[in-house]
């Protein structure tokens with residue numbers, strides 16, 4: 001029996017944030033969506049054979065816009081078609097302004113034991129600029145309500161490198177995080193994506209902090225989180241001991257996960273596939289796999305080995321030589337030695353003899369290093 005993570009995509013938001021290119025739609029009625037998900041889960045039940053589900057991640061979008069009974073029905077459906085372990089990590093993403101006591105209590109009853117709340121910034125002006133639907137105060141109220149309802153495993157999403165952001169401003173957001181004391185923080189630099197209001201803004205680049213400031217923001221924040229007891233375990237993720245996100249670790253460890261809903265991706269038994277980002281198509285017939293499929297291919301062992309390196313290098317554990325050998329039958333040092341030696345010398349990568357990982361400075365240029373390793377692999 002192998003572990004399998006389940007991802008449920010809920011593509012609804014109250015309104016679109018200025019930077020967002022996730023597949024989510026504003027001002028749509030989610031009625032009937034949970035039923036469609038359940039039909040899809042049922043039609044795919046054979047994918048659960050021989051596996052146990054130890055993580056469920058309900059993401060989006062804003063899943064907390066669905067009625068809590070819908071969330072409970074989806075979790076119940078998974079329990080009836082899959083072997084969901086007793087201590088499975090069950091996460092729901094939520095936005096402040098969509099949470100109240102009754103909803104939070106219903107999530108707990110349904111088995112949700114981890115909450116991921118989008119803060120992004122503790123500065124109301126920044127929140128307004130990002131078109132977030134909440135203020136700092138509203139976030140704080142939602143967070144405290146979640147604590148009262150018994151959530152003891154909460155992630156907070158934060159962004160840095162925002163337009164007009166200064167080191168002082170990001171420090172105030174960090175201090176707010178220290179005050180509320182979450183178990184987990186996801187900390188991402190803003191990326192300007194095409195086809196978003198930010199991406200269409202002609203002068204957006206001139207408003208962003210310069211590169212040196214962005215480096216300081218990242219390094220200072222990593223140190224700040226670690227001083228709070230939130231240990232870094234991935235480029236953008238920090239957690240108290242034992243509170244690392246089991247579900248997201250599956251992505252970085254190249255383990256199987258299955259996704260449901262439009263836009264969801266899956267990797268099951270070396271097969272990679274994704275569904276079209278098309279809610280209407282999904283609602284028309286969520287069981288019509290052929291119509292819903294976008295990408296769909298079998299991954300070769302070589303491609304899996306490359307992907308393993310690309311993803312494992314994002315984690316502080318890095319690439320473990322023995323694990324790499326036992327999964328792919330290849331000596332990591334023999335294969336990549338020439339490519340990684342210059343990075344070790346420049347202290348962008350380090351090794352403890354068993355694993356190779358990026359240093360914090362290396363994480364700042366991870367894209368460059370990983371694309372270099374990819375080029376090396378393809379030669």
Ligand code: SF4
Pocket residue numbers: 012013015016017020021022024060061062095118
């Ligand atoms: S709440 Fe999240 S998914 Fe929705 S628009 Fe904002 S960033 Fe995108």
